[in-house]
Amino acid sequence: MTELRVPGSARVGDDAGFAPSVAMPAHSRDLLLTLVEQSRDCIKLVDLDGRLLFMNGNGRAAMGIERMADVEGAEWASLWPAESRAVVADSVRRAAGGEPCRFEGFCPTARGEERWWDVGVAPIRSDEGVITHILATSRDVTRLVLDRMEEQRRREAAEHEAARADTVAREMRHRFKNQLAVITSLLRLSARHAADVPDLVARFDQRLAALARAQDFMAADRNETMPASEVIPLLLRMSGAAEKVRTGDLTDALLGNDAIQTVALILGELLTNALKHGALAQDSGRIEVAAQCADGRLAVTWLEDAGHPVQPPERKGGGLNLLERMGAVTGARPEVTWSPTGLRVTFYVRATVPPVA
Amino acid sequence: MSSHEMNGVPARRVLVVEDSMIIAMEAEDCLRELGFGDVAVAGSVESAMQVLKDQPVDFAILDYNLVDETSEAVADDLTRRRIPFAVASGYDDLDVHFERMGAAAVLSKPYSKADLRLLLETVGLAKAA
Numbered sequence A: 001m002t003e004l005r006v007p008g009s010a011r012v013g014d015d016a017g018f019a020p021s022v023a024m025p026a027h028s029r030d031l032l033l034t035l036v037e038q039s040r041d042c043i044k045l046v047d048l049d050g051r052l053l054f055m056n057g058n059g060r061a062a063m064g065i066e067r068m069a070d071v072e073g074a075e076w077a078s079l080w081p082a083e084s085r086a087v088v089a090d091s092v093r094r095a096a097g098g099e100p101c102r103f104e105g106f107c108p109t110a111r112g113e114e115r116w117w118d119v120g121v122a123p124i125r126s127d128e129g130v131i132t133h134i135l136a137t138s139r140d141v142t143r144l145v146l147d148r149m150e151e152q153r154r155r156e157a158a159e160h161e162a163a164r165a166d167t168v169a170r171e172m173r174h175r176f177k178n179q180l181a182v183i184t185s186l187l188r189l190s191a192r193h194a195a196d197v198p199d200l201v202a203r204f205d206q207r208l209a210a211l212a213r214a215q216d217f218m219a220a221d222r223n224e225t226m227p228a229s230e231v232i233p234l235l236l237r238m239s240g241a242a243e244k245v246r247t248g249d250l251t252d253a254l255l256g257n258d259a260i261q262t263v264a265l266i267l268g269e270l271l272t273n274a275l276k277h278g279a280l281a282q283d284s285g286r287i288e289v290a291a292q293c294a295d296g297r298l299a300v301t302w303l304e305d306a307g308h309p310v311q312p313p314e315r316k317g318g319g320l321n322l323l324e325r326m327g328a329v330t331g332a333r334p335e336v337t338w339s340p341t342g343l344r345v346t347f348y349v350r351a352t353v354p355p356v357a
Numbered sequence B: 001m002s003s004h005e006m007n008g009v010p011a012r013r014v015l016v017v018e019d020s021m022i023i024a025m026e027a028e029d030c031l032r033e034l035g036f037g038d039v040a041v042a043g044s045v046e047s048a049m050q051v052l053k054d055q056p057v058d059f060a061i062l063d064y065n066l067v068d069e070t071s072e073a074v075a076d077d078l079t080r081r082r083i084p085f086a087v088a089s090g091y092d093d094l095d096v097h098f099e100r101m102g103a104a105a106v107l108s109k110p111y112s113k114a115d116l117r118l119l120l121e122t123v124g125l126a127k128a129a
Helices: A026-038 A057-063 A082-096 A142-193 A197-216 A228-238 A257-276 A318-325 B021-033 B045-054 B072-080 B095-100 B113-122
Strands: A042-046 A052-055 A101-106 A116-125 A131-140 A245-250 A286-294 A297-305 A335-339 A342-350 B013-017 B038-042 B059-063 B085-089 B105-108
Touching: A042 A057, A052 A057, A082 A101, A082 A116, A082 A131, A116 A142, A142 A197, A142 B021, A197 A228, A197 A257, A228 A245, A228 A257, A228 A286, A228 A297, A257 A297, A257 A318, A257 A342, A257 B021, B013 B021, B013 B045, B021 B038, B021 B113, B038 B045, B045 B072, B059 B072, B059 B113, B072 B085, B095 B105, B105 B113
Parallel strands: A245 A286, B013 B038, B013 B059, B059 B085, B085 B105
Antiparallel strands: A042 A052, A042 A131, A101 A116, A116 A131, A286 A297, A297 A342, A335 A342
16 A cells, blocks of 8 residues: 655645655545544544544644644544543444444543533545555534533423422422311311300310411421420410410420410310300400420420309219310320419420420 | 120220320210221320320320421331321321331321221221211
């Protein structure tokens, strides 16, 4: 095979000292060179061992290589970042074995700009069909790759958001069913202790209102809590009883959602009872509510003062009956006693002691 | 008919693990009406374990989600003691998980007295109506 040298007088590239010894048909070399130099791709001629023989002007510009002589004979793979070298070397091996291949790789420019390349690597054969060289064409696909990555990021963000929304919806469905269970249980409990339908409606109304008050400050997060010292005054104010019901010492012990609901219901029962039969049936009556914390439980004390001596009722109303059973869950039954001037109730709910600041 | 016997079924002890006081009270009432004179209620894993330690039960109904825990530890304890139990939950997609926990049945919240009766019949603790 005749070796043809591309002369140093070639119109393109000579300023960069382009003088590789490349075998190519003499009659088309100028035209070919012009085409190669015009291409916006980075075009390289590599020998079968992977050494660079030629790189067009655009390729050199992208790589910040001033003179071809600077890289001529260098291993093509060595121009790539370490993590890409194996892929480059493999493509050379495959092309040298007659198998054209393609890969996408990251290689920053000499100025440090991030660039992704779509690289085609193909064998060049002589007229006799012998593989003599390898042609590597790298196209800058940075825009495409960045778009693709952005698209991927957006898709992942959307999927993440959809998954989060699913979790929230599932949790809300669960919470809602639980509330439905509480309400149906409340209705059935009310029905058991009600004298007649109007009595049932009145009691159920009052209890639903108490639940609704609790709902206002039950946290969306089931692990969130609220101090008893805030919950109790808020509940009293919301039920319109703040004027007649004073608060005594209130602990900062933290209440979870169920405890808040229980406190709301029991205070509701006590308030209704007080208005009908107790201290608030007359203007002279006063009530004090206090809360202490002990053994992981909040003890809420409700102390009625009718302003005059009272006799304990012979028969407890449905509300108090229900109240007396309400301790089972915390393991401590409410204590219902009578002082000379009125009812005294202590009930318990689960609470946690706040961490010391 | 003695207080220990109703509808021909001897009185049995049932444990209800439920953190909502209202639901627990209502379940207790329902179970009593269905002839289960001895109902223990627990609002947490710790108190449920205490109940089981103090006096064995014949059956248990576990609410899956308790305040800041699940009732899985109670399920494990019941399985060790070979006590059948049902899991009650407002989650509609955990049935397979509950069965793997060893639940004899799954109660979907909210559940009614009729649901409870059906459940107890299924596990052979109540006579079919």
